[in-house]
Amino acid sequence: MDYLEFFGLKEDPFTITPDLTYFYPSKEHNEILTALNYAVTQKEGFFLATGEPGTGKTTILKVFIDEWKHKAEIALVLTPRLSPEEFLHVVLEDLKVSIKDKNKNEMLKAFRDFLLSSISRGKAVIIVVDEAQNLSDETLEELRLLSNLETEREKLLQIVLIGQTELRERLASDNMKQLSQRVMVKASLRPLTREETSDYINYRSMKAGKGLPVFEEDAKNLIFKYSKGVPRLINLVSSRALMAAYVDGSTDIKKHHVRYAIDHLTEREKRSYGWMSYSKYAAIVVLTILIGVAGGLGFRRIAVEYKDQKIEKPVKLSKATEETKPVPEIQPEAAKPKVLLAVVAVHSAILRQEPSIDSAPVTYVAKGTILKVVEEKAGENEIVWHKVKISDGRECWISGKVVQLKEQ
Numbered sequence: 001m002d003y004l005e006f007f008g009l010k011e012d013p014f015t016i017t018p019d020l021t022y023f024y025p026s027k028e029h030n031e032i033l034t035a036l037n038y039a040v041t042q043k044e045g046f047f048l049a050t051g052e053p054g055t056g057k058t059t060i061l062k063v064f065i066d067e068w069k070h071k072a073e074i075a076l077v078l079t080p081r082l083s084p085e086e087f088l089h090v091v092l093e094d095l096k097v098s099i100k101d102k103n104k105n106e107m108l109k110a111f112r113d114f115l116l117s118s119i120s121r122g123k124a125v126i127i128v129v130d131e132a133q134n135l136s137d138e139t140l141e142e143l144r145l146l147s148n149l150e151t152e153r154e155k156l157l158q159i160v161l162i163g164q165t166e167l168r169e170r171l172a173s174d175n176m177k178q179l180s181q182r183v184m185v186k187a188s189l190r191p192l193t194r195e196e197t198s199d200y201i202n203y204r205s206m207k208a209g210k211g212l213p214v215f216e217e218d219a220k221n222l223i224f225k226y227s228k229g230v231p232r233l234i235n236l237v238s239s240r241a242l243m244a245a246y247v248d249g250s251t252d253i254k255k256h257h258v259r260y261a262i263d264h265l266t267e268r269e270k271r272s273y274g275w276m277s278y279s280k281y282a283a284i285v286v287l288t289i290l291i292g293v294a295g296g297l298g299f300r301r302i303a304v305e306y307k308d309q310k311i312e313k314p315v316k317l318s319k320a321t322e323e324t325k326p327v328p329e330i331q332p333e334a335a336k337p338k339v340l341l342a343v344v345a346v347h348s349a350i351l352r353q354e355p356s357i358d359s360a361p362v363t364y365v366a367k368g369t370i371l372k373v374v375e376e377k378a379g380e381n382e383i384v385w386h387k388v389k390i391s392d393g394r395e396c397w398i399s400g401k402v403v404q405l406k407e408q
Helices: 002-007 027-041 057-068 084-094 104-120 137-146 165-171 174-182 194-208 217-227 231-248 255-266 273-294 297-312 319-324
Strands: 046-051 072-077 124-129 158-163 183-189 340-344 348-352 361-366 370-378 384-389 395-399 403-407
Touching: 002 231, 002 348, 027 046, 027 057, 027 158, 027 183, 046 057, 046 165, 057 072, 057 124, 057 158, 072 084, 084 104, 084 137, 104 124, 124 137, 137 158, 137 174, 158 165, 165 174, 165 183, 174 183, 194 217, 194 231, 217 231, 217 255, 231 255, 361 395, 370 395
Parallel strands: 046 158, 046 183, 072 124, 124 158
Antiparallel strands: 340 370, 340 403, 348 361, 348 395, 370 384, 384 395
């Protein structure tokens, strides 16, 4: 993508998809990984880690699985809304345990044989459940019973539960006491600190390219204030701020770029032209419905006049324009009107379907490309957009931040 090239990046450093390449080893994340490795190595049986959405639980799981994939047999359950029998079948299927009959007794027998065989080969068997707060009470009880599979010397099965904070609250209830007592290692994943948030942004930016883009300190402080240190929110606002800076033609991400990103994500400010149009036409639709209920041709006539009035109201002519608006029927011969041209001033720029940074791209143009301007429109964040015509006749929009205007 061109905006990546603009910043000297090989890929987007702030995607929300968990990626081991961009794993940031904060103090909190390292402590949980250490606790998780300890629980499995010491055959504690159960491990529980909880945290708010977006704090990096799934990423930690990926790091853990990558470390243990050659030392253990791992069943990863990502869709835990299953009955006890369905859950057991999914585990056996993921471990590639062949079963002749889906009868529960047969499945348990096949599972125990697999556990004994794996232990004899020096391999641990681990069941990992992501989003474990979605497990039913019956399936949690099934896990407790599975943890009873052991020899006189050690447990045959290690169970890792990763979920949101409500899971810890459920396990603290009276009907979950037996299971809770089995969980010997518990950990909580907290958001990043202000300093870690700053390091996190720098770390991911450097991983994706040549150390660019540069987030100014004020920008990073605002990102922390908005995200409260939650990595997923840091990624969302940072990625949007990159796009705002790109449209601005700036390789530095400044505070106002982050403010634009936050305004967009939270929808606190309805400043776009599209929103104004939507409100205007929504009012017209409501008015039309009321008129339809009232009935009568007289009312319809009033409605048409009112509709026209509402549409034209936002377009207010200045006094000077009003005075000069009448055009005499006979005018002296004037020079031909000047043509306004937009010259691309950055390395590459995006032409979009609508005058908005969020609009779909139509094509890309290189630095020095000359485009004929056919219309101008004010957009968000004081950005002026120019409608231009390209070689194949299509009309697109380009930000005024990435072009220089000249008259022909």
